[in-house]
Every structure is written in C-alpha cells, then in structure tokens.
Amino acid sequence: MDKKELYELLEKYKKGQASEDDILLKIKEAPFEDIGFAKIDHHRALRKGIAEVIYGAGKTPEQILQIAKSAISAGQKTVLITRMNAAAADLLKKDSNINFEYDEISRTGVCGTIPAPDGRGKIAVVTGGTSDMPVAEEAAKTCEAFGNEVVRIYDAGVAGLHRLLSNLDSLMSAKVVIAIAGMEGALASVVGGLVDCPVIAVPTSVGYGASFGGISALLSMLNSCASGISVVNIDNGFGAAYQASMINHIK
Structure with missing residues (x-):
C-alpha cells in the first residue's frame, strides 16, 4: 500500500465507507516479507512514496520472479525491475499470472501496469x-x-x-x-x-x-x-x- 491508497482509505473512513479495523489491518500488515534470500520491503511506498524496485543484476531469474510475485501479492501495482537479463525476462514472460513487459535497450522490465502521469510537469x-x-x-x-x-x-x-x-x-x-x-x-x-x-x-x-x-x-x-x-x-x-x-x- 502506498500513500495515495492510504489517503483514499482514510477518505472512505471519513465518509463511513471503511472502518477503523480496515485501516488498522492495512497498517499492521508486516512491513517486510522474508523469503529466505531476500526481505521484501512492502512498506517502502508508504514511507518513501515510491515502492521497492528490483535490481536485477546479480540475481537469478528465479529470484527475480519470486521477488516480483511477493510484491504483487502485497498489492504493488507496478513492479519495476532494472538491469535484468534476457533469461530473466523470458522466465517472467512465461508466467501467465503476471502482466510483464521487457525493454531490451534499457534492460528494464515492468510487472503490472504503468500508472497514469500524476506529476506536476x-x-x-x-x-x-x-x-x-x-x-x-x-x-x-x-x-x-x-x-x-x-x-x-x-x-x-x-x-x-x-x-x-x-x-x-x-x-x-x-x-x-x-x-x-x-x-x-x-x-x-x-x-x-x-x-x-x-x-x-x-x-x-x-x-x-x-x-x-x-x-x-x-x-x-x-x-x-x-x-x-x-x-x-x-x-x-x-x-x-x-x-x-x-x-x-x-x-
């Protein structure tokens, strides 16, 4: 959950469309998930405004896939992967449960959807x-x-x-x-x-x-x-x- 989603939940609470328990549940969810070889920081978007990004260099394709799945399961809508190789990209493309796009020039991949621009300029x-x-x-x-x-x-x-x-x-x-x-x-x-x-x-x-x-x-x-x-x-x-x-x- 990022700051924008939390604000939306608070607005729902003010309108009587969400309870205190709904908000507490979101805040109490584990701030990170330990999957053995990595500890996924699910609260980074809440703290920093930008969710955790996967640095692909040095990671195996299987590790990248598992980290991406962990982030998606936690509600992250856009998972950015930098410096990933073609083998890792091929593995993610084969997973039918993931919406994934890969750019060969920059070696970046994106799981999920690209958000609509909301910057000031x-x-x-x-x-x-x-x-x-x-x-x-x-x-x-x-x-x-x-x-x-x-x-x-x-x-x-x-x-x-x-x-x-x-x-x-x-x-x-x-x-x-x-x-x-x-x-x-x-x-x-x-x-x-x-x-x-x-x-x-x-x-x-x-x-x-x-x-x-x-x-x-x-x-x-x-x-x-x-x-x-x-x-x-x-x-x-x-x-x-x-x-x-x-x-x-x-x-």
Missing part, C-alpha cells in the same frame, strides 16, 4: 548521442513507471549544438531535465545554462580510452560552471529518474 530526458540510449531509456522507463510524463530528446550533443537548440521549447517547459552524456560530458553544462529547472546529469561510460569509462564525463559534470546541476553515478539512469520523479511530485 514533464521530465525531459536528453542524450548527447545515440550510444547513450541504454542509460537514457533506463531513466525514461523509470520515470514513466513512477507516474511521470517523459519527453525524449536523443542524439542532441554539443558536436551539433543546433540539434539541441531546435528542442528549446521542450527543454524550457520541463519541470526537470535529465542530461545524459559520455565522452567529455559537456551536455549537462550547456543544458544547465539554458533552463530554469533542476538538471540532473548522468555521465555514461561511452567514450574512447581517455574517457576512463565515464570518469572524464563525471568530473566535467561535477565541475560544471552552470548552477542548478546535480550529478549521479556513472550510467545511473535509474538514480537520476528517481530524483527527478521526487522533484516532479513535490506538492
């Missing part, structure tokens, strides 16, 4: 190049799973600045911008100098030898002269999307 996801798309799609899919409307602006790096400038309307009307780039990571600074909303920079591991697997882009973004930029870890599209969604849902 749009989140723009911008990349320097097409090679940054796996990280960008992880960010975009995560934003959508968290109830945000997403605008994608791909392959708009500083090597051809006119491509970015042709999307100024979308950038300037966004509530948050996620700027994703490898190589020298200059995209975040350029975007940060154009918009009046928070910019979340994501360095990627895309680049030649001296990019050091994304460290060059990371340092460029950390040293940006443009104000209002925060930086997440290398290739961490999920982390950027989580922060962007929190900003977009501030009331």
Whole structure:
C-alpha cells in the first residue's frame, strides 16, 4: 500500500465507507516479507512514496520472479525491475499470472501496469548521442513507471549544438531535465545554462580510452560552471529518474 491508497482509505473512513479495523489491518500488515534470500520491503511506498524496485543484476531469474510475485501479492501495482537479463525476462514472460513487459535497450522490465502521469510537469530526458540510449531509456522507463510524463530528446550533443537548440521549447517547459552524456560530458553544462529547472546529469561510460569509462564525463559534470546541476553515478539512469520523479511530485 502506498500513500495515495492510504489517503483514499482514510477518505472512505471519513465518509463511513471503511472502518477503523480496515485501516488498522492495512497498517499492521508486516512491513517486510522474508523469503529466505531476500526481505521484501512492502512498506517502502508508504514511507518513501515510491515502492521497492528490483535490481536485477546479480540475481537469478528465479529470484527475480519470486521477488516480483511477493510484491504483487502485497498489492504493488507496478513492479519495476532494472538491469535484468534476457533469461530473466523470458522466465517472467512465461508466467501467465503476471502482466510483464521487457525493454531490451534499457534492460528494464515492468510487472503490472504503468500508472497514469500524476506529476506536476514533464521530465525531459536528453542524450548527447545515440550510444547513450541504454542509460537514457533506463531513466525514461523509470520515470514513466513512477507516474511521470517523459519527453525524449536523443542524439542532441554539443558536436551539433543546433540539434539541441531546435528542442528549446521542450527543454524550457520541463519541470526537470535529465542530461545524459559520455565522452567529455559537456551536455549537462550547456543544458544547465539554458533552463530554469533542476538538471540532473548522468555521465555514461561511452567514450574512447581517455574517457576512463565515464570518469572524464563525471568530473566535467561535477565541475560544471552552470548552477542548478546535480550529478549521479556513472550510467545511473535509474538514480537520476528517481530524483527527478521526487522533484516532479513535490506538492
């Protein structure tokens, strides 16, 4: 149960459509479920506003399936799985009791349904190049799973600045911008100098030898002269999307 569902239950109680026992039962339900190899945090949505997400890397397909089933059984309507491989996706697709979709580019899967956007505005996801798309799609899919409307602006790096400038309307009307780039990571600074909303920079591991697997882009973004930029870890599209969604849902 998340905060929205609890508020709805409280509204029903005020209208006489639910009893105190109904509310107490929901609150008293175990905050986590121990399934041996994992302890599923069923109260995270109530505490944080966003339910637990499954990090697929390092987990077997069977473990991912069991964790997803536990979350669904506890009432979680949207179960996001990041960094999952094709074998895990195939196993979930075979389970007729789960409504599951998998995106090969971002390696993200979603069990259940994508919620209707309820954020205050749009989140723009911008990349320097097409090679940054796996990280960008992880960010975009995560934003959508968290109830945000997403605008994608791909392959708009500083090597051809006119491509970015042709999307100024979308950038300037966004509530948050996620700027994703490898190589020298200059995209975040350029975007940060154009918009009046928070910019979340994501360095990627895309680049030649001296990019050091994304460290060059990371340092460029950390040293940006443009104000209002925060930086997440290398290739961490999920982390950027989580922060962007929190900003977009501030009331």
